[in-house]
Amino acid sequence: MSETQKVSASDNKRKNTGGTTILFFLIGVAISLAVGWVIFPKLLYLKKSQPIDFSHAVHNEAVGDCDSCHFFREDGTFSGSPTLAQCIDCHEDVQGDTEAEQIFVEEYIAQNKEVPWLIYSKQPDCVFFSHAAHVKKAEMSCESCHGEIGTSETLPIYEENRITGYSRNIWGKNIAGIKKHTWDRMKMDDCGECHEEETGDKGSCFQCHK
Amino acid sequence: MSKGSKHKVKKFGMVIDLDKCTGCGACMVACMSENNVPFKENESKKLDSITWMRVYKLENGKSFPEADICFLPRPCMHCEGDRGHAPCVSVCPAIATDYDHNTGIVSQIYTRCFGCRYCMAACPYHARYFNWRDPVWPEGMEKFLNPNVSPRMRGVVEKCSFCHHRYQLALDKAYAEGRDKIEEDEYQTACAHACPANAITFGDLNNKKHSVYRLKKNPNTFRLLERLGTNPKVYYHSSREWVRRAGDNYLKHEAAKA
Numbered sequence: 001m002s003e004t005q006k007v008s009a010s011d012n013k014r015k016n017t018g019g020t021t022i023l024f025f026l027i028g029v030a031i032s033l034a035v036g037w038v039i040f041p042k043l044l045y046l047k048k049s050q051p052i053d054f055s056h057a058v059h060n061e062a063v064g065d066c067d068s069c070h071f072f073r074e075d076g077t078f079s080g081s082p083t084l085a086q087c088i089d090c091h092e093d094v095q096g097d098t099e100a101e102q103i104f105v106e107e108y109i110a111q112n113k114e115v116p117w118l119i120y121s122k123q124p125d126c127v128f129f130s131h132a133a134h135v136k137k138a139e140m141s142c143e144s145c146h147g148e149i150g151t152s153e154t155l156p157i158y159e160e161n162r163i164t165g166y167s168r169n170i171w172g173k174n175i176a177g178i179k180k181h182t183w184d185r186m187k188m189d190d191c192g193e194c195h196e197e198e199t200g201d202k203g204s205c206f207q208c209h210k
Numbered sequence: 211m212s213k214g215s216k217h218k219v220k221k222f223g224m225v226i227d228l229d230k231c232t233g234c235g236a237c238m239v240a241c242m243s244e245n246n247v248p249f250k251e252n253e254s255k256k257l258d259s260i261t262w263m264r265v266y267k268l269e270n271g272k273s274f275p276e277a278d279i280c281f282l283p284r285p286c287m288h289c290e291g292d293r294g295h296a297p298c299v300s301v302c303p304a305i306a307t308d309y310d311h312n313t314g315i316v317s318q319i320y321t322r323c324f325g326c327r328y329c330m331a332a333c334p335y336h337a338r339y340f341n342w343r344d345p346v347w348p349e350g351m352e353k354f355l356n357p358n359v360s361p362r363m364r365g366v367v368e369k370c371s372f373c374h375h376r377y378q379l380a381l382d383k384a385y386a387e388g389r390d391k392i393e394e395d396e397y398q399t400a401c402a403h404a405c406p407a408n409a410i411t412f413g414d415l416n417n418k419k420h421s422v423y424r425l426k427k428n429p430n431t432f433r434l435l436e437r438l439g440t441n442p443k444v445y446y447h448s449s450r451e452w453v454r455r456a457g458d459n460y461l462k463h464e465a466a467k468a
Contacts, residue, residue, distance in 0.1 A: 072386050075382070076379070076382035076383030076384070076385065076387070077379070077382055124321070125360045126319070126320060126321050128375070128378050130378065130382050130385070132382045132383075132385035132386040133381070133385050136385045136386050136388065137385040204308050204309075204311070204313075204317065205305075205308050205310075205317040206308075206310055206313070206317040206374050207310075209317065209319050209360075210358060210359060210360055210374075210375045210378065
């Protein structure tokens with residue numbers, strides 16, 4: 001065999017494989033997309049249930065107002081998630097027949113142990129957020145940032161990012177970052193976007209950081 | 211955010227009376243505990259230690275009976291430079307430090323900082339410190355950290371923030387009470403609170419009602435290395451000429467500014 005024959009033989013081979021190469025390339029792209037958009041987000045978030053199920057609907061009727069459980073302290077800070085002090089008046093003994101209430105009374109109230117609630121909206125440690133500025137000064141509703149949690153029947157599943165440890169509510173449920181409501185996502189740019197709309201200024205770093 | 215809501219711009223600053231300072235170090239201690247600054251295994255290793263507020267000792271170099279000393283507390287100067295062009299802010303490649311035009315406070319965002327330390331080289335006051343290690347607190351002390359100040363990690367720069375978290379909290383209280391403005395005594399730094407000699411006065415340099423406004427106008431008031439153009443917001447006061455002279459590098463024949 002001469003040199004020229006060798007070359008043309010391998011040329012032939014290359015032409016035959018052209019179609020299959022493209023096919024494998026497309027399959028590869030499809031697999032990568034599936035991994036990136038579907039499988040990875042599933043793996044990334046660890047699903048956790050709240051320690052006990054809690055119905056806002058039931059309690060709003062019984063209590064009447066959000067601020068008997070979520071209130072402003074005298075120094076202007078926000079109490080956030082309730083402590084046992086807000087529950088004990090009604091739940092010293094089991095009054096209904098739900099399992100959730102029984103667990104709550106027996107495992108927490110009776111042992112005087114605080115419920116380790118998972119906070120959906122929890123921001124990273126370096127972030128400063130002020131409920132007073134939004135709820136009192138700007139008179140925004142709870143719903144505008146938290147969605148329907150305040151009127152829900154059950155607490156949603158909490159999803160924790162396995163890498164950062166942050167709640168999924170920060171990044172949002174939509175992996176492509178599409179946002180329909182204010183509460184769909186609460187990243188730095190979402191805070192800044194609204195601030196720019198409302199006040200014409202994104203603010204300096206120390207406004208929201210500590 | 212005040213641009214939109216039409217408040218008067220604030221410029222927080224400090225006047226430190228060096229004639230009153232006894233060098234007790236209470237400001238340094240108060241600052242460390244307020245701002246979650248960790249202890250070091252060996253605090254005598256000064257390259258390693260972190261002191262947002264640091265008291266320096268100055269001597270006039272004369273012998274008895276003219277010998278005199280002066281203690282000089284040094285926080286971050288929160289330089290305004292030329293319209294916010296502070297030395298550290300202008301060199302930061304990550305915008306991890308910015309100049310807040312509404313308060314005049316120079317921020318440091320630890321999570322953004324990647325530890326290049328240009329700002330430390332740029333700062334003429336040595337007010338910036340680098341975390342060579344992750345903080346280690348004595349057993350049990352982590353439970354007593356200040357929740358309003360985020361702790362720092364290895365590889366980032368930190369510095370005095372004029373306790374700006376106290377400003378955030380003061381605003382919170384004002385908003386909750388339906389007010390927009392805060393009073394002078396509602397926002398004070400930890401060092402100003404702690405000083406037993408009342409040598410440190412803190413407030414809004416733009417506000418005629420605040421003591422700092424009056425104190426900074428005293429002819430015996432000076433700033434450190436003023437001629438560099440850093441335009442610092444920490445003023446010092448001393449009735450002693452040699453102390454005022456020590457505030458900058460004057461040539462022998464030059465008279466001190468004040």
